[in-house]
Amino acid sequence: MDYSKFFSADVPSFLRSPVREIFRKVDLGSICSFAGGYPSESSFPVAEIERLAGKVLEKYGTRALQYGATQGVPELREVIARRYGVPVSQVQITTSSQQGIDVSTRILADPGDIVLSEPPTYLGALQSFRAYRTRVMSPGDYTPAAGKAKFLYVIPDFNNPTGRTLSLPEREALVEKARGLDVLIVEDSPYREVRYAGTPLPSIRSLAPERTLHLGSFSKIFAPGFRLGWIIGPEALLEQIYVCKQSLDLCPPVFDQYMAAEFMGSGALDANLSKTVAEYRQRRDRMLSLLRQHMPEGVRWTEPEGGLFLWLTLPEAVDTVEMYDEALARGVAYVAGSFFYPDGSHRNTMRLNYTYIAEEKMAPGVALLAEIIRSRL
Amino acid sequence: MDYSKFFSADVPSFLRSPVREIFRKVDLGSICSFAGGYPSESSFPVAEIERLAGKVLEKYGTRALQYGATQGVPELREVIARRYGVPVSQVQITTSSQQGIDVSTRILADPGDIVLSEPPTYLGALQSFRAYRTRVMSPGDYTPAAGKAKFLYVIPDFNNPTGRTLSLPEREALVEKARGLDVLIVEDSPYREVRYAGTPLPSIRSLAPERTLHLGSFSKIFAPGFRLGWIIGPEALLEQIYVCKQSLDLCPPVFDQYMAAEFMGSGALDANLSKTVAEYRQRRDRMLSLLRQHMPEGVRWTEPEGGLFLWLTLPEAVDTVEMYDEALARGVAYVAGSFFYPDGSHRNTMRLNYTYIAEEKMAPGVALLAEIIRSRL
Numbered sequence: 001m002d003y004s005k006f007f008s009a010d011v012p013s014f015l016r017s018p019v020r021e022i023f024r025k026v027d028l029g030s031i032c033s034f035a036g037g038y039p040s041e042s043s044f045p046v047a048e049i050e051r052l053a054g055k056v057l058e059k060y061g062t063r064a065l066q067y068g069a070t071q072g073v074p075e076l077r078e079v080i081a082r083r084y085g086v087p088v089s090q091v092q093i094t095t096s097s098q099q100g101i102d103v104s105t106r107i108l109a110d111p112g113d114i115v116l117s118e119p120p121t122y123l124g125a126l127q128s129f130r131a132y133r134t135r136v137m138s139p140g141d142y143t144p145a146a147g148k149a150k151f152l153y154v155i156p157d158f159n160n161p162t163g164r165t166l167s168l169p170e171r172e173a174l175v176e177k178a179r180g181l182d183v184l185i186v187e188d189s190p191y192r193e194v195r196y197a198g199t200p201l202p203s204i205r206s207l208a209p210e211r212t213l214h215l216g217s218f219s220k221i222f223a224p225g226f227r228l229g230w231i232i233g234p235e236a237l238l239e240q241i242y243v244c245k246q247s248l249d250l251c252p253p254v255f256d257q258y259m260a261a262e263f264m265g266s267g268a269l270d271a272n273l274s275k276t277v278a279e280y281r282q283r284r285d286r287m288l289s290l291l292r293q294h295m296p297e298g299v300r301w302t303e304p305e306g307g308l309f310l311w312l313t314l315p316e317a318v319d320t321v322e323m324y325d326e327a328l329a330r331g332v333a334y335v336a337g338s339f340f341y342p343d344g345s346h347r348n349t350m351r352l353n354y355t356y357i358a359e360e361k362m363a364p365g366v367a368l369l370a371e372i373i374r375s376r377l
Numbered sequence: 378m379d380y381s382k383f384f385s386a387d388v389p390s391f392l393r394s395p396v397r398e399i400f401r402k403v404d405l406g407s408i409c410s411f412a413g414g415y416p417s418e419s420s421f422p423v424a425e426i427e428r429l430a431g432k433v434l435e436k437y438g439t440r441a442l443q444y445g446a447t448q449g450v451p452e453l454r455e456v457i458a459r460r461y462g463v464p465v466s467q468v469q470i471t472t473s474s475q476q477g478i479d480v481s482t483r484i485l486a487d488p489g490d491i492v493l494s495e496p497p498t499y500l501g502a503l504q505s506f507r508a509y510r511t512r513v514m515s516p517g518d519y520t521p522a523a524g525k526a527k528f529l530y531v532i533p534d535f536n537n538p539t540g541r542t543l544s545l546p547e548r549e550a551l552v553e554k555a556r557g558l559d560v561l562i563v564e565d566s567p568y569r570e571v572r573y574a575g576t577p578l579p580s581i582r583s584l585a586p587e588r589t590l591h592l593g594s595f596s597k598i599f600a601p602g603f604r605l606g607w608i609i610g611p612e613a614l615l616e617q618i619y620v621c622k623q624s625l626d627l628c629p630p631v632f633d634q635y636m637a638a639e640f641m642g643s644g645a646l647d648a649n650l651s652k653t654v655a656e657y658r659q660r661r662d663r664m665l666s667l668l669r670q671h672m673p674e675g676v677r678w679t680e681p682e683g684g685l686f687l688w689l690t691l692p693e694a695v696d697t698v699e700m701y702d703e704a705l706a707r708g709v710a711y712v713a714g715s716f717f718y719p720d721g722s723h724r725n726t727m728r729l730n731y732t733y734i735a736e737e738k739m740a741p742g743v744a745l746l747a748e749i750i751r752s753r754l
Contacts, residue, residue: 001587003613006527006561008487014620020447020627041439049442053430062418065426065600070397095472095604096626110385127624150383184383210378223442225631227472236380243391247504249473250397253630254602 009111015130017123018339026328032365035333037160037308038356040283043276044223048268049259056258068254070246071238072230076261080216080230083264092238092245093252097190097217097229101153102128103248104186104213104231107240108150109134116142116152116181120311120340120349122160122188125153136342139177151184151213152177156204158191158307161340161351165305168201175208183211184237190217190229193273195306196281205232213237218260220308221273226256277306280355283362284310287354290363294370296377301352308355311337314348318376321347332368386488392507394500395716403705409742412710414537414685415733417660420653421600425645426636433635445631447623448615449607453638457593457607460641469615469622472629474567474594474606478530479505480625481563481590481608484617485527486511493519493529493560497688497717497726499537502530502565513719516554528561528590529554533581535568535684538717538728542682545578552585560588561614567594567606570650572683573658582609590614595637597685598650603633654683657732660739661687664731667740671747673754678729685732688714691725695753698724709745 022035056064071077072093081088094100101124109115111133117125118138129136139152154174156166166174178185187204205214213233218226231241245251263269284304291301291312298315312334314320320336327334337349357365399412433441448454449470458465471477478501486492488510494502495515506513516529531551533543543551555562564581582591590610595603608618622628640646661681668678668689675692689711691697697713704710714726734742 001611001613003611006485006614007617008483008485008490008527010487011484011617011621014617014624016620017623020623036444038444041443044439044442046434046438046442050431050434053434054427057423057427057430061423062421065421065423065602066418067413067415067596067601095630098624099626102625106385107388108383108385110387113385124624124627131621131624150385219444223632224444225442227626227628227630234378234380236378237383240384240388240391243393244388244508246394246397247391247475247501247508248479248625249476249604250501251604253472253604253633255600256630256633 013130013133015127031331032361033333034352035335039220040355045272052262060258064255064258068251070251073257076257079261079265086232090232092231094229095252096227097215098124100215100229100231101125103241105132114147114149116149120161149183151186153186155188158304162311163302163304163309185212187212187214191307194220196277198305228260283354290366294367296374308353310352312350316348319347320350332365390507390510392504408708409738410710411729412712417732422649429639437635441632441635445628447628450634453634456638456642463609467609469608470629471606473604474592475501477592477606477608478502480618482509491524491526493526497538526560528563530563532565535681539688540679540681540686562589564589564591568684571597573654575682605637660731667743671744673751685730687729689727693725696724697727709742
């Protein structure tokens with residue numbers, strides 16, 4: 001039976017994640033993988049989570065197992081509101097921050113609209129933008145003649161994929177740009193609290209609260225196996241997200257929300273986060289030193305102050321898409337940088353994650369990668 | 378700031394759930410509520426769930442807390458595949474069966490398309506259909522001249538809202554209709570296993586596997602606080618759902634999935650379900666006897682063999698939408714039947730849920746409702 005005739009007009013635009021495709025085919029445990037955007041498993045406080053599960057069921061009983069409010073359970077909204085200094089009415093819980101990106105795009109953009117985003121940018125965001133048949137354009141290139149733009153998407157802290165952080169003047173310029181064009185801002189902020197060097201800078205939301213949807217995530221500060229994120233934003237925008245979310249999945253996972261509320265509210269999150277941040281700092285330092293040790297001349301990389309990724313720029317001659325099969329066959333995985341460019345350019349770049357790989361695989365992994373790159377020069 | 382100029386063309390079509398609006402305003406604990414589609418809290422095996430949480434963390438460790446595959450974790454897909462006699466490749470886990478409806482609509486329908494569904498039907502489905510700007514039409518009224526139809530949506534077992542079950546000839550006729558029109562079928566089946574009288578009938582999927590997406594749910598057989606459902610269907614359809622789901626939320630809640638896999642796989646689900654089914658049977662019998670005792674002449678109702686709802690049809694003179702504020706003020710809640718009709722007709726009907734209300738509130742609730750109805754005759 002040919003099913004293609006049944007598909008909606010969106011389907012041909014769906015973008016398959018090459019990252020998720022890798023996971024489908026390869027047992028990451030068997031190789032040196034710098035590919036996934038995964039937190040370190042040592043950052044998951046298993047014993048604490050087991051204790052929490054008992055506490056949640058004791059404290060909330062069947063309420064933790066029943067349907068919950070579409071906006072999220074009050075206990076979690078309150079803990080987030082307190083932590084970030086906003087009224088509860090400006091907090092919507094989402095079933096992952098990926099859902100935050102998706103539902104924001106859904107309520108704002110129509111097919112043919114332009115989403116403003118400086119490449120390279122998060123692949124999951126590009127997937128949502130593409131799935132709604134929008135076009136992605138760099139804010140610097142945009143003029144209204146190119147089409148209608150409703151929002152600007154940005155990851156200001158420790159960008160996925162580059163690990164770069166916008167400076168304060170860059171943040172101010174971005175806000176000014178958004179105000180000048182009269183577009184909203186979707187500030188994707190899953191890594192903000194995972195900072196291990198430098199000084200925190202004001203969030204975009206704090207600079208332009210009236211036009212920003214700020215997306216937070218529990219995946220990097222608690223555990224991604226609980227699919228939870230949040231949106232902080234103007235109530236008039238959250239109201240439409242709330243109504244849309246009814247049709248998406250009725251409500252976020254309720255048990256997961258009570259787990260997160262207890263974890264964040266009790267201070268356990270902060271204690272665990274400072275341990276995780278210390279570990280990630282060490283991992284980054286180790287990674288940078290391995291890159292310096294092994295990489296051939298002409299290879300450059302970012303030095304992130306937080307987050308999960310760094311970004312390698314190789315000499316123009318090296319094509320990381322083309323090189324990928326060899327790398328995988330020889331036992332090392334990365335994500336080709338061109339996947340983070342809407343136009344598929346920058347084929348001489350790659351994203352490396354250094355938080356997930358087993359410590360003992362970092363050195364052989366970098367050495368192997370360097371060897372493969374060198375052989376192509 | 379006026380945000381309306383930023384909204385996508387879908388937004389004006391969003392349908393707000395009157396059911397969820399009731400929950401926003403009223404503390405259901407303080408009244409006699411027949412409104413929500415909630416399972417009985419006594420159906421949640423709290424102690425067993427606490428034990429399971431420990432077991433899941435012991436058995437799967439950090440794997441239960443990490444990102445998971447977009448299709449769902451293999452352990453849960455396998456348990457479902459075994460239970461329903463299908464290959465694992467035909468099972469996609471969803472973040473709630475509401476997501477199953479939403480993503481099916483997303484990959485199949487375009488604005489202006491027609492969804493075939495016999496009213497009255499599930500409000501959450503109508504919300505998804507509306508949010509994608511489709512029109513809903515009864516299969517009996519449809520001719521291709523009316524527009525393009527891609528699928529037929531049906532809840533064959535214990536329909537929400539009516540509690541009605543399609544007979545075998547009705548199922549066969551529906552499949553024949555779908556084949557004749559060459560449309561797919563979305564079989565929404567959250568209540569199928571919650572049968573407390575009569576004999577199970579073949580699922581629509583078993584009659585037309587090649588054109589059916591069968592949606593299952595853990596909400597009525599485990600706990601809705603874990604947001605989990607599944608889709609069984611042809612691989613070519615699931616493949617597009619898989620790609621779409623990457624952009625929706627990356628993967629279903631992982632910890633929740635392992636909980637469900639252990640609950641279903643260990644036999645605990647079946648033991649708990651048979652207790653729940655016995656309780657629901659008693660509740661239905663009690664409800665039917667209370668209706669017979671209290672309702673004035675001219676009021677009719679369905680006698681469901683399973684599920685969570687029954688359906689009241691009142692004399693034409695009574696308007697349940699208009700009557701609603703009085704009922705709520707006097708302490709009884711229901712859902713007006715017209716909300717389940719795309720055209721808002723049948724204002725003399727209502728849906729009553731009898732699984733959630735506290736046992737001791739059933740009799741006073743029905744008596745009060747009967748009194749209010751009688752006063753309007």
